[in-house]
């Protein structure tokens with residue numbers, strides 16, 4: 001569903017992403033890990049068509065961003081690192097606007113908004129102005145907007161940041177349940193989250209892939225003194241350089 | 242089209258919640274009324290003196306359209322030029338500042354639809370502001386009497402068409418400037434400076450002669466309003482405003498496309 005080939009991105013002198021290649025199969029949830037500044041958000045911005053890469057190409061459901069930008073974007077739901085929301089609008093107005101942008105038919109708009117509001121538990125703030133919401137609620141509205149129109153591919157940049165413990169559990173369950181139906185690329189710093197939601201991970205360091213494997217295979221390949229390392233130990237080892 | 246209208250609607254909501262639209266409406270009404278009342282006062286004094294001196298021949302040339310509405314249109318142009326930068330400043334700079342450009346550029350919307358939606362919203366506010374000032378000729382036609390008091394509506398509406406074109410071209414330029422910066426203040430200031438420049442460039446015309454004079458007058462934005470204000474639609478004036486409009490819209494579109502490459 002997502003195919004990334006030899007992707008590179010330079011910001012003037014900084015190389016943020018360096019010759020990165022990977023694929024995410026249909027229905028799969030890929031955990032995307034890496035230390036701060038590794039290039040996760042940059043990769044996601046390129047995959048969603050927000051930024052062009054310096055080199056390489058990205059395909060979503062067989063569509064290239066440059067050749068078919070609209071077909072490509074129609075299949076994508078994106079939760080950026082900082083949820084892009086209009087502070088002056090109410091949650092319902094905002095979601096209605098995004099639904100229009102995504103081409104949700106007028107008569108289905110209301111039910112679609114109520115559906116994602118139910119999923120992300122924002123039903124009780126639909127009438128509130130976004131500027132007055134707490135960070136956790138904004139994060140949830142951001143996730144809700146990514147889910148509008150049920151795009152087959154979801155790109156979620158640290159979706160559980162800023163949520164309270166019970167919300168973290170709920171949103172994790174939600175994301176897990178979305179797998180299968182949706183193809184998901186999920187970045188996070190919480191390794192336990194990856195172990196809980198994903199079967200496969202991609203770990204990058206300084207823009208380069210250092211691991212791209214099933215969690216089980218990864219554990220088998222990293223053994224020390226007869227015991228397989230935890231994901232945390234593997235992460236620290238691979239990103240130490 | 243649906244997406245264009247959705248963007249336009251969102252933009253109009255923002256105009257009223259910010260609440261820049263109300264501020265601009267109020268400013269235009271206050272300044273417009275001041276100009277209107279002083280022109281009307283002048284007209285009264287003038288007619289009164291001519292009557293007292295018994296100059297019926299000159300009195301016959303006095304009428305509300307030429308002595309009040311034509312200069313009022315020119316005065317309103319000034320108010321409009323001062324207001325447009327504040328209506329155009331947030332159009333794109335605010336999307337950049339609050340990061341919502343990331344939303345617009347990753348949903349299936351064409352840059353052209355973004356530009357069109359925002360421009361339509363801005364023009365809707367501009368049109369409303371102009372419509373408010375139509376109360377002056379309406380007042381005149383309600384209370385004026387006789388030949389002198391009659392308002393020549395074709396002339397007045399022609400003047401308003403000119404004002405709309407002037408405002409629309411200024412708005413397109415302002416929108417482009419707003420796409421260059423994430424600061425609304427910078428966008429407003431630069432737009433205001435640019436509009437003032439296109440205004441005052443005509444003043445220099447008195448010092449020069451020949452082709453240079455023609456060029457300076459052609460560049461002056463208010464020079465092109467004079468014919469409109471006097472009830473004449475001339476092709477060269479329409480071309481002038483429309484070319485500014487097209488240029489502004491085209492550059493905004495380019496800037497939106499280019500934004501992603503520059504990031």
Ligand SMILES: Nc1ncnc2c1ncn2[C@@H]1O[C@H](COP(=O)(O)OP(=O)(O)OP(=O)(O)O)[C@@H](O)[C@H]1O
Nearest residue numbers: 011014016034035036037038039040041042043504
């Ligand atoms: N707009 C930008 N201009 C210049 N450099 C940038 C820009 N955005 C990101 N970078 C740089 O690119 C590198 C990768 O940043 P990125 O945000 O992709 O990292 P990340 O893996 O998402 O980090 P984090 O875990 O902290 O979110 C960093 O060195 C960052 O400073």
Ligand SMILES: [Mg+2]
Nearest residue numbers: 040041042081
């Ligand atoms: Mg990041």
